Amino acid sequence: MTKLRAASSCLLSCLLVLFLSSASAITDDPQDKQVYIVYMGSLPSRPDYTPMSNHMSILQEVTGESSIEGRLVRSYKRSFNGFAARLTESERERVAEMEGVVSVFPNKKLQLQTTTSWDFMGLKEGKRTKRNPTVESDIVIGVIDSGITPESQSFSDIGFGPPPKKWKGVCSGGENFTCNNKLIGARDYTSEGVRDTEGHGTHTASTAAGNTVGDTSFFGIGNGTVRGGVPASRIAAYKVCNPTGCTTEALLSGFDDAIADGVDLITISIGDKTARTFENDPIAIGAFHATAKGILTVSSAGNSGPQASTVCAVAPWMLTVAASTTNRGFVTKVVLGNGKTLVGKSVNAFDMKGKKYPLVYGKSAASSVCDPESAGLCEPECLKASLVKGKILVCGSTKGLKVAESVGAIALIFKTPKPDVAFIHPLPASGLTEKDFDSLVSYIKSADSPSATVLKTEAIFNRTSPLVGSFSSRGPNTIAADILKPDVTAPGVEILAAFSPDGEPSEKDTRHVKYSVLSGTSMSCPHVAGVAAYVKTFYPKWSPSMIQSAIMTTAWPVNATGTGLASTEFAYGAGHVNPIAALNPGLVYELDKADHIAFLCGMNYTSKILRIISGENVTCTEDKDISPRNLNYPSMTAQLSVSDSNFTVAFNRTLTNVGPPNSTYKSKVVDGHGSKLNVKVTPSVLSFKDVNEKQSFRVTVTGSDLNSKLPCSAYLIWSDGTHNVRSPIVVYTDGY
Template sequence: MAKRADIFCLLVLFLSSVSAIIDDSQNKQVYVVYMGSLPSQLEYTPMSHHMSILQEVTGESSVEGRLVRSYKRSFNGFAARLTDSERERVAEMEGVVSVFPNMNYKLQTTASWDFLWLKEGKNTKRNLAIESDIIIGVFDTGIWPESESFSDKGFGPPPKKWKGVCSGGKNFTCNNKLIGARDYTREGARDLQGHGTHTASTAAGNAVENTSFYGIGNGTARGGVPASRIAAYKVCSETDCTAASLLSAFDDAIADGVDLISISLSGNNPQKYEKDPMAIGSFHANVKGILTVNAAGNSGPVPASIESVAPWILSVAASTTNRGFFTKVVLGNGKTLVGRSVNSFDLKGKKYPLVYGDVFNESLVQGKIVVSRFTTSEVAVASIRRDGYEHYASISSKPFSVLPPDDFDSLVSYINSTRSPQGSVLKTEAFFNQTAPTVASFSSRGPNIIAVDLLKPDVSAPGVEILAAYIPLISPSEEESDKRRVKYSVLSGTSMACPHVAGVAAYIKTFHPEWSPSVIKSAIMTTAWPMNDNTTGFESTDVLASTEFASGAGHVDPVAAINPGLVYELDKSDHIAFLCGLNYTSKTLQLIAGEAVTCSGKTLPRNLNYPSMSAKIYDSNSSFTVTFKRTVTNLGTPNSTYKSKIVLNRGAKLSVKVTPRVLSFKRVNEKQSFTVTVSGNNLNRKLPSSANLIWSDGTHNVRSVIVVYIGDYS
């Protein structure tokens, strides 16, 4: 049985217990020095400046061995090997925003796009001419260029705006589909782990018919925008996945001309924005009109585990689709139990002796089926485990099934009460029409501990049991005893959800290439489906399973998002004002923004013109009143009138007032402002209280989630 991390995280940290990569021979660590925007002076040369800083703080004339990376195309900074005292000196220098350790990051279909109503065929609205001009930058473990998902059959040359390169290393070739590749790991851009190939094909892979995992999940595998182009940026090797590499990819991708960035990675813990490489790189991408889509993290169902927390990032939770992979266990008494796995092996109904326990003598289980809460056996015919936390199907090198707790206990009772218990594990079947979508148990939850009045994640998307392209170098179970090799495999994680939303964003951009990142993000959030309240299959401790801390605004709906009606727009100045409200100094923000900044001291972060509204309440025993100020832009029709409606969730005892209650627009692109006032008392300390604000003109329903909560989660 593959480890949980192998299925949905593909954990690549061999140094996960430390926050910096250490050069033991000289007692130096690799630190990232962030210096904000590039100065506008023509005579400024970033590399020379970075070298002079290192020479000054180290006292060494030759510092080439100290400099790890220099960021000089899209923003300013560098990574270098420094001692603690040198780090402190750099941090105090004029023009330096922050210095932080070179932390490691974690790596976090045939039916999922159909579930999102984005079906392949003549009934799906497409704009192929624009779609072929869309370039998605994928930051991951690289890519397998020979996969049929990345064939350039029928593709013309890359868009003229493309300024990138194909620098994939030995025996690596790009084409008119996979138009660019860069490597920051010294391994070459070829994917050696399967993760990057899987995510890239989910976002924008070609439509490939008759794909399956040994017949399981058969159908057409494709991305959300099959006609678009892919640029692969390999930031993760087989051993590490560093901040220095991530920032290099941002530096290059922004200058290369990508339209969107998809990153299925997350850090160990949320960081303040000036020390968060994901937030730093995506801020500069956003300023250049590039939306960054990022996996929320796989640390659920723990509250306050969300790791993607910046407002200029679209943070994605993982949820189920209406297709699930189930594996039946047939007992000797004729009873059938239904578990979860992706089991391609067929025992043809033959029954074998069942052995129960958590510790085994290998000689006693050979030729039998092992039943255990935790362990498996190399010599057993098959294994049956108890599902303690996963709630999704994974792959193993032998027949197996993971049973829900009640069914597992029923199986143990049968074994204990039967003289010669027997059973069989059948080949996996795909079942549809299950209750969906629900948020996956592993998906990271809010609240956001960096900006407590900013709701994260933003949306959810399919991230459970996703079939997409894979690599032929390793087995799908990643077990040494497994000799199988596949072109398409099944993975689960927010890593799989992230490229779905990147594909949705690209799909929207094909109809509205002029839309800014904030408009695309708003369209996705305000048209999302409210999530299903059903929490069947989750641990009882997962109290946030059906709340906005798990799913954000809800489940993405790409078809509705191309015509949202009203949107919440944001630009660079709005984000700077938001940072002012978090007590960043004008001096620091001037370096980040590359222009003069004055903080008024009156900006509340909750008044950022965000599509959702959230406020942390600090006293649950008294009454409270909070207000949110918002402005919407009409992208629907001229001469339209929108009426407000408030829908309370889960019995929330809130009073919500919208002023004005009606918004009238005479023209497209006209803006109207309103205020939402929320009051109440005696909030539940264990669950957020929430409501939906819906602006409707009879055609569009523009939904914004409102959340108030007590700070007892972190």
């Protein structure tokens, strides 16, 4: 399981991506068994029902074996009903037909997706930020990830009292693992212990809820104080990933236990290059059960951007997070022999002391088995080590990162497809834009003895932040076309947080660190989990949907720079998370389990599939308002046919007053981008006499001649003069 290393590899590997990879072929050979998940829905309420006995009985009946040792892999019996077992294909078919079995699907392999950020968002240190420490100390964040490093100062329990009385979890971290009053729970589903050998889980946990730790850096880079969003809260770690990946059965076990243990929120940076249908997505299934129990699941959007339709966490009962920059960035300068300086991207802690070394372009070091073009890209086996050793290797792609050390390069300069993100590398390195790379190649060709040095990374001030990272997955939503995803964006570029000394800062990196810099939606996800926990600190009884609405409707507008999807809501959703404003949203869009089931009915899901997702027998009713567009979501989205030159769409919504009584809100519509949308709000004024009072309204949108490649948008703002409840309205065609 690799971490964020180079632009080519880390964007797809460090961030819990590549979800549900292909399963191996299955035969009826009794010896050829595969692990399957047997999902049985909600737990029966009968007092005499014993899940484990029922699971064993089913296996004995199907296999004809009195002893099922080696067959039963895992039993889910705390928050929902089911088990994982080794079955042949014919046994799987028999199990699927049994009464009480909702679905049977193969156990798949997952991979990990992979600070000034809190100051940047306005959540300052100390007395500058409003806190409710007593309640914050009762908040438990469940981190489903690659484990945790219990000795990290970020998880010290100095000053912490005992765990909250509601806590029902355990510390089962394995050998040489100890919990404390900060890290109050640990469960392992990998048979390797909860200790984090990768660093990813430690990084995400500390970002969400780590202690305040001063004087931290990555070898002097990014020096300062790191902390989580809710440093007084508790952490429970659920290790579902090991170096070979993360399995479906382990992930479902994490959800099953986290819900029953009593966590208040779940942060999970797991996904895929693309979305899966809800009934085939164990994260969506687990999150549905969590939501039903009052637990918000915050999930990463994925790291397959900037391509359209790549967002992987698309269920409306999850809060999906994109990744964007903060006002601090890292750059690594390259100084050429002629004195010219090129500004590149990397996190380079190596000091070449300004000494210039010879430059060698890959094309000039081609081996006999490769053509010059392949050598210029530094393809494997394409470079002659004798021509590279002791020199700075120049490559036209990130592939040089995999071969530089093996051919004896002292440093590396490469052309990067992601010039907005800096990554750690195991040797001095800098990634250049195409323009600067071409300038470098021109210098190499024209100079008699071309040389350069790679300087140590320095921090700069990003005036244009927040901007969505190029790697961050974009919408539209391929499963529920009328639900805007991602929901919000948050800091996820070049984030310094706790790390595991057992992990590698980059591939083939021999250094060991306690704090490291990572980028990806894996990093933005725990930021929003921290914000959600911060809001829950002041409103412990708020439902997941109320917290999600507060975060979405108070988000900052994002700079609409760049071209294509980078400048649309498909990149950043409702905007950039604003923790302080989220504490005082004024109004919220509220949802419950019945609303989500009605939404699924509106998507024409069958009763069988509805049972797979919800775990209950559901019968859909004939209701004209059951359209997915009428889910009481904080954003409003409609996909239309590309042939609809003139269109009219409507959205029904209900707002709940969580601000002061006797409040009057007036509606205002602000143009977004694309063709102008004509928006009518009925009624245009909402008056609330009481707290928790609900008022409904209808939004009608008309327009014509939609762009087939870009969405059109506007923003509905309900304002009482103090609160501004802001919702994006997005209309787009099916031409994506």
